[in-house]
Amino acid sequence: MTTTAPQTARETTPGTAPEAVIAGARERIDALDDRIIGLIQERMAVSAVVQQTRVASGGRRVHLSREMEILARYRDALGKPGTALAMTLLELSRGRI
Numbered sequence: 001m002t003t004t005a006p007q008t009a010r011e012t013t014p015g016t017a018p019e020a021v022i023a024g025a026r027e028r029i030d031a032l033d034d035r036i037i038g039l040i041q042e043r044m045a046v047s048a049v050v051q052q053t054r055v056a057s058g059g060r061r062v063h064l065s066r067e068m069e070i071l072a073r074y075r076d077a078l079g080k081p082g083t084a085l086a087m088t089l090l091e092l093s094r095g096r097i
Contacts, residue, residue, distance in 0.1 A: 047093035062094055
């Protein structure tokens with residue numbers, strides 16, 4: 001996955017009006033949100049394939065130990081709010097259990 005560097009140099013150019021900085025930053029946030037939403041939708045689709053395959057082969061729809069790994073991964077990367085974010089992603093991807 002490629003990432004782009006923050007545009008702080010452009011956003012903090014001397015003489016730039018604060019409104020222009022804010023507007024530019026908000027445009028970037030909107031673009032990031034669009035990408036995040038797209039990735040979540042992709043994650044949901046991939047999760048559906050995993051669940052359907054697991055059930056078709058006689059397994060359970062939800063694999064709790066895998067979900068615990070995901071929760072830990074988000075918590076380790078983002079702290080306590082990461083756990084809440086992971087729970088939301090899991091709920092979106094598999095529904096409530």
